[in-house]
Amino acid sequence: MISRKVVHIGWNLEYLMFLFTRLSGASILILAAVGLVMAFIMGARQQMDLGTLLRWTFFPNPNHVVNTVADVQAGWQNGFWEVMQILIVFFGVTHGINGLRVVLEDYIKGNVLQTIVRVGLFLLWIFIFVFAIYVIRAG
Amino acid sequence: MAINRKVSLWNGLRYRGGSTMWVWVLHRVSGVAMILFISLHVLAGFLTQQLGSDVGIFINTIYESLAFQVFIFLCVLYHVINGIRIILLDLYPKLIEYQREVTWLQWLIFIPVYGLAIYIMITLALKGQ
Numbered sequence: 001m002i003s004r005k006v007v008h009i010g011w012n013l014e015y016l017m018f019l020f021t022r023l024s025g026a027s028i029l030i031l032a033a034v035g036l037v038m039a040f041i042m043g044a045r046q047q048m049d050l051g052t053l054l055r056w057t058f059f060p061n062p063n064h065v066v067n068t069v070a071d072v073q074a075g076w077q078n079g080f081w082e083v084m085q086i087l088i089v090f091f092g093v094t095h096g097i098n099g100l101r102v103v104l105e106d107y108i109k110g111n112v113l114q115t116i117v118r119v120g121l122f123l124l125w126i127f128i129f130v131f132a133i134y135v136i137r138a139g
Numbered sequence: 140m141a142i143n144r145k146v147s148l149w150n151g152l153r154y155r156g157g158s159t160m161w162v163w164v165l166h167r168v169s170g171v172a173m174i175l176f177i178s179l180h181v182l183a184g185f186l187t188q189q190l191g192s193d194v195g196i197f198i199n200t201i202y203e204s205l206a207f208q209v210f211i212f213l214c215v216l217y218h219v220i221n222g223i224r225i226i227l228l229d230l231y232p233k234l235i236e237y238q239r240e241v242t243w244l245q246w247l248i249f250i251p252v253y254g255l256a257i258y259i260m261i262t263l264a265l266k267g268q
Contacts, residue, residue, distance in 0.1 A: 064184075
């Protein structure tokens with residue numbers, strides 16, 4: 001077994017992603033709490049099922065959350081919810097892709113393979129993020 | 140102290156770390172499950188919206204089934220509660236001494252919340268809603 005070099009504390013990738021994982025996790029919780037409370041304020045108390053509520057909580061997009069409450073539709077197609085969607089997609093996707101990187105790098109050996117995995121994950125991250133922005137702006 | 144992260148799968152399976160190791164395994168498995176779920180969900184949305192293909196509808200039909208929702212809610216809730224524990228223990232390192240107790244406290248929070256949610260989901264499904 002080959003031991004890795006000791007990682008010194010500093011502003012390197014591992015430390016930055018360590019901080020980002022904690023901060024983005026907490027941010028997703030706060031954003032989800034805001035989405036959940038706002039969904040309840042805007043009529044989820046009467047006419048929504050659990051699936052719709054969760055869709056509203058984690059990705060509040062008019063194409064994603066289809067509901068029958070008439071006054072809700074007009075109330076939430078504005079910049080506030082667009083910013084909410086962009087933030088939750090950015091934190092969620094980056095948190096997830098970084099988590100996948102950490103998991104995969106525990107099981108791969110060699111610098112070449114590591115570079116391939118990192119480039120692949122980076123392209124996947126860009127692809128999902130660009131696509132999500134497209135869905136948000138089109139909605 | 141050197142960190143050896145490149146451990147083979149066999150050595151990983153043989154390692155007996157007790158309850159805290161299983162917390163780590165559950166956090167990892169639930170995280171990867173959520174990445175798979177969300178990636179396929181985004182792909183399904185793209186296929187349905189842009190190409191009008193049936194594959195997206197097929198994927199989303201699986202996601203709307205009761206068994207899948209019960210499973211994915213387990214992943215989300217466990218990952219959230221364990222994530223809060225990790226953040227709190229990083230902020231207050233003195234609490235790491237009580238790691239084992241905290242992992243049991245997590246189940247005390249998890250079981251009522253999860254139990255109530257799946258109780259509501261199953262009773263609604265039985266009513267046919």
